[in-house]
Amino acid sequence: MSAYWISLYREVRDEQKLAAYAELAGPALTGAGGTFIVRGMPEQTYEAGVAARCVVIEFASVEAAVAAHDGAAYQEALAALDGGAERDMRIVPGVV
Secondary structure, three states, rough: OOEEEEEEEEEEOHHHHHHHHHHHHHHHHHHHHOOOEEOOOOOOOOOOOOOOOEEEEEEOHHHHHHHHHHHHHHHHHHHOOOOOOEEEEEEEEEOO
16 A cells, blocks of 8 residues: 655755755655655645645555665765754555
8 A cells, every 4th residue: 555755844944954955865765666746835725734845755655655764865865954944744554
């Protein structure tokens, strides 16, 4: 069953660190089998919606998404981010 990696950027503190992270994270996650589905700012928000940058990446399974996160290539990207953003991140299984 597919799984979705969902990240919301609550605050960007350092654009340069975010750019360094993105340069490493994109290839790390696509190389681990991820497909970017959503990447950007919302066009509209409702209810308690916050206008925060959103990223959704599809993986073949929860296990594949977790392996991508825990892998050396993505950990290198996280090290480059180094506090440059406050994010809320989760991996959610898809609906059958």
